[in-house]
Amino acid sequence: MRNDILRVYKAVHTWAGVIAALFLFIAFYAGAVTMFEEPLRRWSTPVPDFPAAVSLEDTPLLIEKTLASHPEAARSYAIQFEITPDMPARLTWTIRDRDDDHATPRVFGAALNTDGEVWVREIKPSPVAQFIDTLHRRVGLPFEDDVSMPIMALVSMAYFLALVSGVVILVPTLVKNLLLVRTEGRAVRRKWLDLHNLVGFFSLPFHLVIALSALVFALHDEFYDTQAAVVHAKSIPGAASSSARPPAPSEPPAIQLTPLELRERMQAQAPAFKVRRIEYQASPGGAVSARVMGVEEGSMMRAPTFGIAVADPATGRLVGTDYMPGMQPAGLAAVSAFFSLHFGNFGGTPIRWAYVFFGLSGAFLFYSGNLLWIEARRKRLVAAGSPVAQPRSVRVLAALTVGVGVGAMAGISATLAAAKWLPAGVDAGPWHAWIHYGMQAFAVAWAFARGAGRAAYELPALCAVVTLLIPAGGLLAAGRLTGAVFAEGPGVVELVATLAAVMFLAMARAARRRARSGPTDSVWSAA
């Protein structure tokens, strides 16, 4: 390839990468954590003050009594087949604030007390898992979607640009150098470059899918609106898909199957589809539809943790399979594949762990990219003894890289730990936001105040300590000192957090060794 084109793409790669890297680092690290959003929500939610969930056999009675005493639930309610601390009731319904789209919907659950009377409470799962998910979607920005999403779109386009230009500049030396990792000699930069290329090249398909789907997630409404105006037929056929609006029976069904019966009919039609939840919706005319949320192990699913089928609540017949794993028409299956490849939900727990690894390797890609930018602009020692001041741009990006990157990891650890440390009964939502962004802001300020060289080992050490608060909080909660009771004692979450803390400590040690005994003509030196 022509050298001038390579030079242009090298510049594009450098600048697109350096602009997007810090946002992407947060998005990928938080995204890795959200691979286990549901288990984290169960882990972080105290056992609520709820009577035992009504059995599936008695659920029809619960529905009848609840709808009689709480008619507001009749329009739309759900039956849960999995009872967990964050969803402790068999029957739930959601009330949305019509005036405020941003308000968190309120979820209510119904149970029967020992006298057989309806007992209703608001269900408040811990918001921390959702907070980290939102942080992921907003690439770490503390703004609402209307501000964050356009920025996320630009970041994802810079990301795509960096991926393609990175491949273009790698191609000429690809065959010769791909598996070569030069660890010897003085040129440490070569080692980072070789690792950056190796990781980037081998995770390229993953990154292309993420970059493309992130742009769609950010701007799908805008794309649809533009296409409705200038692309599609003036009256596009089909008011709604069968999932959004199933064919309405002309009269309300005289007999409705019980949830248990409906699940049995579903299993007869789709044995691999494991029902998690059924949502009943009543139209103003009284017709009822049933959306069935379920999992099919090993299938690609449209939502992060379930696929959706629509069934006739009177007969149990499947009437909508647009988003049902394994039953979708080809076009929608192709669309769901993109969702599923973004969510990593197509192979159970092993694939989720693989996605954690992909997410972390992505974060490494962006971090190492910034290190290479810094190293390329490093001012070297000319004569022994005379100190070298690094350029301002280098000092700023080094401090930002350490402060934003390590600060985000410390913030996520701190806010996760807080789920078990916060006293019972407080409104945890704002606390989780303040703790995360407080830690993030502190880390950035620290990195600028102390310089990147020192912050590069001090902040990972802090991150390790903060991460150890997670297992400590688990033990504390097991001892019930916070007043909140959790379903499980210390377990996998605490174990993983402890391992993460060990890794943060290892990072701190390596960076300290570099700062104290590495070459002094570098922004990473603290000698």
Add this chain to the structure above:
Amino acid sequence: MTGRAMQERGTYVPLTLAGWPGKLAAGIVLGYILAIGLSGWLVWFTPGEAVRYNGKHQLAMWSVALFWNVILTTCFLFKNARRAWLWLGAAAVVCHGVLQAARLGFN
């Protein structure tokens, strides 16, 4: 033809990053318009009918992201910003002309 050979014939001006803001703007603005047009070609010139939120309707929306991104990666290959605007603009005009003709014809 290699760059050196072109250079010897006196026609070769090496590509540089000069004018990148204009090239980038063309890639973003005209790239979006062209991507929407190309997604329309998918809708009208491939088999099947786009029904609201069916597979074709959703895939056509996804294709906008792909086309837009790919066009963006090529915008730095133009010799200067003016050429980027001219070529991408011309492509957008042709693409949307054909699209609107098809759209009105089918309606």
